[in-house]
Amino acid sequence: MHRDRYAAIAAAIGRQAAAEGVSVGIRHICRACAHVVGVDGVSFCTAGDLGEAEPIYATGVVGERAVELELTVGRGPGVQALLTGEEVLVGDLTRHDCRERWPVLVSLLAPLGVQAVFALPLIMGEVAVGVLELYRIGPQPLSADALADGRVFADYALAALLGGVVDESSGHDLDGVLAGSLAQQWVRVHQAVGVVSAQLGTGLTPAYQRLRAHAFVTDRPLREVADMVLEGWLRFTR
Structure with missing residues (x-):
């Protein structure tokens, strides 16, 4: 069976x-x-x-x-x-x-x-x-x-x-x-984390936490926030 x-x-x-x-x-x-x-x-x-x-x-x-x-x-x-x-x-x-x-x-x-x-x-x-x-x-x-x-x-x-x-x-x-659509989209989240890390002068983990926190407080999907960072609409400061 x-x-x-x-x-x-x-x-x-x-x-x-x-x-x-x-x-x-x-x-x-x-x-x-x-x-x-x-x-x-x-x-x-x-x-x-x-x-x-x-x-x-x-x-x-x-x-x-x-x-x-x-x-x-x-x-x-x-x-x-x-x-x-x-x-x-x-x-x-x-x-x-x-x-x-x-x-x-x-x-x-x-x-x-x-x-x-x-x-x-x-x-x-x-x-x-x-x-x-x-x-x-x-x-x-x-x-x-x-x-x-x-x-x-x-x-x-x-x-x-x-x-x-x-x-x-x-x-x-x-x-x-x-290889899947969500995994491919998540690559942009990784790229955005790298950009936020450079903007804040921090490691990748704190940058990821800031990205997630922004998504939460603005009630936006995390992938949308990542796109905003990569397209220059959103910039993080210390």
Whole structure:
């Protein structure tokens, strides 16, 4: 049964890629995960050089905005899963303990309608090298079967990260799967951090913190603030 489920999920991922006529990429794993598990958004992040996590891909508006908000705040289920290497499964973000733990993030996710988040770390050895995060509109926990499927998708995401193969019989090679729209856009965030670092005369980490803080207080997406810096519309001073 266990092997059958892996095979079924590998086939679902393969169908996503086949529909585009391309080799399997991380976007196909995320899209298939959203469809099979039955969630409204999925994001995939790796451990970041500047902050706790760096986004690689997210499905739809819900996934993209949710993961960007979490990384702007710097706290949340996905960040916690990366730091601890343990799953963080929250079926209802409106619970008192969740509002106490992540008060800012919960309030920012509310307009999106996201009230359930499930963070599945990708473990290599004893270290979390990435996280697959699932989002639901409205409060609703994952069923046991859905959680089991989510863990299988996390395994395939780790295989993608390590350059493995999702299904050897399918012929879909996973080399180079980390090329995705969100990852490409995040390059501009890195470039903006370098510019802010030069403007402030600080290291990259403090510059990244200032960039995130500006995005938060002005209620702008972090990538939009990065574009403003790179295009000369926004300049930071000491």
